[in-house]
Amino acid sequence: MKQALKPAAAAELVPDGAVVMIGGFMGVGSPHRIIDALVARGARDLTVIANDTARPGHGIGKLVSAGAVKRLVTSHIGLNPETQAGMISGGIDVELVPQGTLVERIRAGGVGLGGVLTATGLGTEVEDGKQIVEVRGKRFLLEEPLHADVALICAQRADYLGNLEYSLTAHNFNPIMAMAADTVIAEAHVIVPLGVIPPDAVKTPGALVDHVLERAS
Amino acid sequence: MKQALKPAAAAELVPDGAVVMIGGFMGVGSPHRIIDALVARGARDLTVIANDTARPGHGIGKLVSAGAVKRLVTSHIGLNPETQAGMISGGIDVELVPQGTLVERIRAGGVGLGGVLTATGLGTEVEDGKQIVEVRGKRFLLEEPLHADVALICAQRADYLGNLEYSLTAHNFNPIMAMAADTVIAEAHVIVPLGVIPPDAVKTPGALVDHVLERAS
Amino acid sequence: MDAKHLIARRVARELEPGMLVNLGIGLPSLVATYVPAEMGIYFQAENGVIGLGARPPEGMEDPDLTDAGGGFVTAVPGAASIDSAMSFGLIRGGHLDVTVLGGLQVDMKGHLANWKVPGRMVPGMGGAMDLVSGARQVIVAMQHAARGSSKIVRECTLPLTAMRRVDVVVTELAVLHPREDGLHLSERAPGVSLDQILSATEADLIVPETLPEMALG
Amino acid sequence: MDAKHLIARRVARELEPGMLVNLGIGLPSLVATYVPAEMGIYFQAENGVIGLGARPPEGMEDPDLTDAGGGFVTAVPGAASIDSAMSFGLIRGGHLDVTVLGGLQVDMKGHLANWKVPGRMVPGMGGAMDLVSGARQVIVAMQHAARGSSKIVRECTLPLTAMRRVDVVVTELAVLHPREDGLHLSERAPGVSLDQILSATEADLIVPETLPEMALG
Numbered sequence: 001m002k003q004a005l006k007p008a009a010a011a012e013l014v015p016d017g018a019v020v021m022i023g024g025f026m027g028v029g030s031p032h033r034i035i036d037a038l039v040a041r042g043a044r045d046l047t048v049i050a051n052d053t054a055r056p057g058h059g060i061g062k063l064v065s066a067g068a069v070k071r072l073v074t075s076h077i078g079l080n081p082e083t084q085a086g087m088i089s090g091g092i093d094v095e096l097v098p099q100g101t102l103v104e105r106i107r108a109g110g111v112g113l114g115g116v117l118t119a120t121g122l123g124t125e126v127e128d129g130k131q132i133v134e135v136r137g138k139r140f141l142l143e144e145p146l147h148a149d150v151a152l153i154c155a156q157r158a159d160y161l162g163n164l165e166y167s168l169t170a171h172n173f174n175p176i177m178a179m180a181a182d183t184v185i186a187e188a189h190v191i192v193p194l195g196v197i198p199p200d201a202v203k204t205p206g207a208l209v210d211h212v213l214e215r216a217s
Numbered sequence: 218m219k220q221a222l223k224p225a226a227a228a229e230l231v232p233d234g235a236v237v238m239i240g241g242f243m244g245v246g247s248p249h250r251i252i253d254a255l256v257a258r259g260a261r262d263l264t265v266i267a268n269d270t271a272r273p274g275h276g277i278g279k280l281v282s283a284g285a286v287k288r289l290v291t292s293h294i295g296l297n298p299e300t301q302a303g304m305i306s307g308g309i310d311v312e313l314v315p316q317g318t319l320v321e322r323i324r325a326g327g328v329g330l331g332g333v334l335t336a337t338g339l340g341t342e343v344e345d346g347k348q349i350v351e352v353r354g355k356r357f358l359l360e361e362p363l364h365a366d367v368a369l370i371c372a373q374r375a376d377y378l379g380n381l382e383y384s385l386t387a388h389n390f391n392p393i394m395a396m397a398a399d400t401v402i403a404e405a406h407v408i409v410p411l412g413v414i415p416p417d418a419v420k421t422p423g424a425l426v427d428h429v430l431e432r433a434s
Numbered sequence: 435m436d437a438k439h440l441i442a443r444r445v446a447r448e449l450e451p452g453m454l455v456n457l458g459i460g461l462p463s464l465v466a467t468y469v470p471a472e473m474g475i476y477f478q479a480e481n482g483v484i485g486l487g488a489r490p491p492e493g494m495e496d497p498d499l500t501d502a503g504g505g506f507v508t509a510v511p512g513a514a515s516i517d518s519a520m521s522f523g524l525i526r527g528g529h530l531d532v533t534v535l536g537g538l539q540v541d542m543k544g545h546l547a548n549w550k551v552p553g554r555m556v557p558g559m560g561g562a563m564d565l566v567s568g569a570r571q572v573i574v575a576m577q578h579a580a581r582g583s584s585k586i587v588r589e590c591t592l593p594l595t596a597m598r599r600v601d602v603v604v605t606e607l608a609v610l611h612p613r614e615d616g617l618h619l620s621e622r623a624p625g626v627s628l629d630q631i632l633s634a635t636e637a638d639l640i641v642p643e644t645l646p647e648m649a650l651g
Numbered sequence: 652m653d654a655k656h657l658i659a660r661r662v663a664r665e666l667e668p669g670m671l672v673n674l675g676i677g678l679p680s681l682v683a684t685y686v687p688a689e690m691g692i693y694f695q696a697e698n699g700v701i702g703l704g705a706r707p708p709e710g711m712e713d714p715d716l717t718d719a720g721g722g723f724v725t726a727v728p729g730a731a732s733i734d735s736a737m738s739f740g741l742i743r744g745g746h747l748d749v750t751v752l753g754g755l756q757v758d759m760k761g762h763l764a765n766w767k768v769p770g771r772m773v774p775g776m777g778g779a780m781d782l783v784s785g786a787r788q789v790i791v792a793m794q795h796a797a798r799g800s801s802k803i804v805r806e807c808t809l810p811l812t813a814m815r816r817v818d819v820v821v822t823e824l825a826v827l828h829p830r831e832d833g834l835h836l837s838e839r840a841p842g843v844s845l846d847q848i849l850s851a852t853e854a855d856l857i858v859p860e861t862l863p864e865m866a867l868g
Contacts, residue, residue, distance in 0.1 A: 025481040026504035100522030101566030103484025111740030114334030114357030123597030140331030161729040169482040170498035171517040197730040202731035207671040241719035242698040295774025317739030317781030328523030340814030378512040386699040387715035388734040412511040419514035
């Protein structure tokens with residue numbers, strides 16, 4: 001059984017300078033209450049690993065607006081001019097990663113693989129400085145695993161053990177990030193008793209989740 | 218929409234000499250009706266990729282008993298003395314693969330990755346003849362992807378599009394194999410109309426499934 | 435008909451019944467409008483759904499169901515929710531029949547550039563590199579020129595999206611097929627002459643003896 | 652108490668509240684009997700369930716719910732079904748706290764051999780190599796000798812399961828801790844003398860000044 005965690009306590013578990021994975025796709029399926037608490041705490045120097053930074057003032061965009069992000073590993077910042085400005089000015093160190101490579105690098109970090117061998121990015125800027133591995137005469141980029149100090153994820157339902165269920169396009173990076181961090185904090189729209197989420201519906205087993213955020217008031 | 222496929226027609230889609238992935242773990246979650254049809258057809262010279270060969274006369278063990286298997290890529294044959302005898306006599310060419318490596322090799326074949334970098338097997342017989350890749354100073358075995366001509370899988374429920382749901386320990390290799398073959402044939406305990414399996418419960422999207430076996434009579 | 439709708443309508447004719455198709459945001463997303471429901475085409479949005487539908491009734495939008503651009507969508511009966519690993523597994527693994535993307539430049543080798551204008555626009559590649567590397571068929575849907583310059587160029591000056599040769603390019607003037615020997619001009623838009631196309635195009639084109647007019651269905 | 656139950660009872664004392672534990676088939680599976688439910692320990696079976704329970708009531712067995720040995724089991728409230736990729740992702744990714752496995756030999760380097768007797772027994776490694784490579788803690792539960800020969804050997808003569816040094820070895824005579832400097836003898840079974848242990852052991856042991864008796868709880 002998990003003890004419900006208050007948002008401020010969740011924010012305390014993400015120290016300044018931490019490497020943080022944050023679920024969501026343009027804010028859909030992002031842990032908005034934890035993000036708000038991080039902003040309220042005045043978090044600084046975070047390395048954020050996330051698909052995108054949403055829009056200014058929305059989802060992960062709030063952390064960018066608040067100046068909490070020092071480094072960013074992401075696939076798309078096109079809808080957040082603040083992130084783009086930060087990248088161009090050098091205020092934010094941005095590593096752009098193809099989306100399918102990003103999610104596999106996170107998965108590799110989570111399931112204990114040494115890296116990802118992909119053809120995506122071959123012959124493009126993405127190839128620069130990377131090891132090429134040949135398999136059966138075909139060339140692949142070796143992309144390194146990603147691992148975080150903390151993963152902040154969002155689910156539709158959690159039970160008291162931290163078993164998680166997701167809804168529609170709010171799955172995105174959440175189930176993958178839940179495997180790839182030392183500490184996993186899950187925010188859920190609804191918290192239900194053990195057994196309400198049947199075993200076949202669990203997409204993130206509670207064994208992967210360290211903390212469940214207290215219910216929304 | 219898929220047309221329901223008769224077992225004999227399914228067996229015709231698996232020609233002699235084909236590379237066939239078959240789901241299941243000791244027979245649990247194996248496509249038993251398709252296996253029976255393959256035996257009835259007198260299939261020969263199959264390369265079977267599967268976690269195990271169950272027991273003689275059960276599940277994949279029926280194919281071994283019937284002499285249909287020429288080559289086998291598997292993690293465990295300990296409970297099937299016929300497979301062990303075939304391996305020792307040379308009648309069946311058996312490649313033993315660690316279970317976690319086997320499932321990742323199948324996944325790599327299914328999701329278009331060039332291979333799997335794993336520490337499993339390092340310093341053991343499994344390492345023999347394989348490429349070693351170093352990442353951040355750590356050594357990993359490069360295990361090659363697996364791909365099949367046909368995957369024969371089993372689900373709890375299918376809908377008319379071939380969306381699949383699995384039950385408890387009958388998931389095992391089925392959802393992964395569904396990604397890794399040119400032709401995917403699914404057998405299901407129950408077939409239901411579109412919409413009965415909600416989007417969040419679908420574990421194998423119908424887009425991956427070529428044929429659904431007709432309902433059990 | 436304006437240029438964008440003309441392009442979308444022509445692209446729609448490339449799709450075949452039962453295909454799994456990914457439409458990029460912006461112009462490509464218009465293609466769905468011209469695909470009859472009875473064709474049984476399933477649209478994937480890389481943020482996590484197969485079976486994307488039109489806009490929902492006002493007041494019934496689900497914040498957990500959007501397309502890759504963040505706009506509210508519906509899901510059709512038989513839809514499946516998928517996480518980002520499965521979504522890009524489908525794309526990278528060759529399970530996606532067609533991707534329709536916008537473009538900044540296509541060159542005589544059939545190379546596409548569509549993710550970056552150095553120093554001016556750095557949105558990130560999002561899923562574009564995986565889509566172009568992995569989809570069975572890549573269709574570029576874009577206007578023929580931008581700011582008075584041809585987007586069909588001799589050689590891309592912008593960073594490439596992939597080394598893979600795209601399959602079809604549809605503009606408001608023409609349909610082009612990049613092949614081994616160069617850019618084949620295949621069709622002209624209604625009311626557009628060969629000379630108009632040639633004078634609007636920087637690249638050399640291989641012109642057939644008779645140039646058919648686009649069929650728009 | 653017979654040897655196997657003594658070993659299982661001692662192993663059970665190594666487990667801590669809230670751990671995720673994998674028990675091998677045979678002797679290791681007896682460990683669950685000695686773990687009080689209130690400890691909140693979750694058992695994973697690598698064939699696809701977290702939250703494995705005891706045998707089901709007769710006549711209520713579900714053919715789709717077995718342990719890795721193929722025996723019928725139950726699932727506890729809060730259990731989760733997982734496919735083989737997730738199951739071994741948990742194992743390889745370091746999410747499994749403890750694995751308890753049987754052994755054929757353990758040597759002075761703490762290496763385990765437990766999957767093959769060349770020419771005589773070729774069951775395949777199943778999940779053993781991944782479990783030993785990936786679990787946070789590896790406990791070997793086995794009888795001290797087989798056919799009159801010590802299974803605690805100077806150097807494994809059988810093929811290794813992994814290069815990783817196991818953490819604890821529990822036999823019906825003793826508890827051993829392999830460390831950098833060799834095999835430490837830590838406890839003796841009730842009624843067993845140091846001399847009995849030394850004479851039953853091929854390997855050199857590092858013996859403490861006082862040798863405590865196993866606490867069995």
